[in-house]
Amino acid sequence: MSSAPSPMELALALAEDAAAQGEAPVGAVIVEGQTVLAAERNRMRALADPTAHAEMLAIRTALAARGTGRLDGCDLYVTLEPCAMCAGAIAHTRLRRIYFAAEDIKAGAVENGIRLFDQPTCHHRPEVIGGLSAGRAEAMLTAFFRSLRD
Numbered sequence: 001m002s003s004a005p006s007p008m009e010l011a012l013a014l015a016e017d018a019a020a021q022g023e024a025p026v027g028a029v030i031v032e033g034q035t036v037l038a039a040e041r042n043r044m045r046a047l048a049d050p051t052a053h054a055e056m057l058a059i060r061t062a063l064a065a066r067g068t069g070r071l072d073g074c075d076l077y078v079t080l081e082p083c084a085m086c087a088g089a090i091a092h093t094r095l096r097r098i099y100f101a102a103e104d105i106k107a108g109a110v111e112n113g114i115r116l117f118d119q120p121t122c123h124h125r126p127e128v129i130g131g132l133s134a135g136r137a138e139a140m141l142t143a144f145f146r147s148l149r150d
């Protein structure tokens, strides 16, 4: 047994860190085999950039680490179902597999909304595994958005 946290554990810890900084709690980790290429969290507020989703930042970091312009053979772990922008970036960079935790009924684009990977115009469809640690990710999101309303 390895003592290293699983990629989803790492993503959840990053999401927790995002919430502590006033960002919506989403974390994303990209691995190639056992190697973590990128571990990022939402930074929309900090960077004043609405495209600074955890997945986008992780994709850019992983691309820089690899230098091939592609992430084929790499897997993404993210605590929330990717939105349309991130799903597009996932398809363009040819990530192999996506593991996500909580479903996003309002803004998700994988199993909700436009279901980007199921569209005939989408030329790369990663393998998708949803629901990993979903309860913990949902609880974190619920607590965060409740705190905004209080």
Ligand SMILES: [Zn+2]
Residues within 6 Å of the ligand: 053, 055, 082, 083, 084, 085, 086, 087
């Ligand atoms: Zn996104």
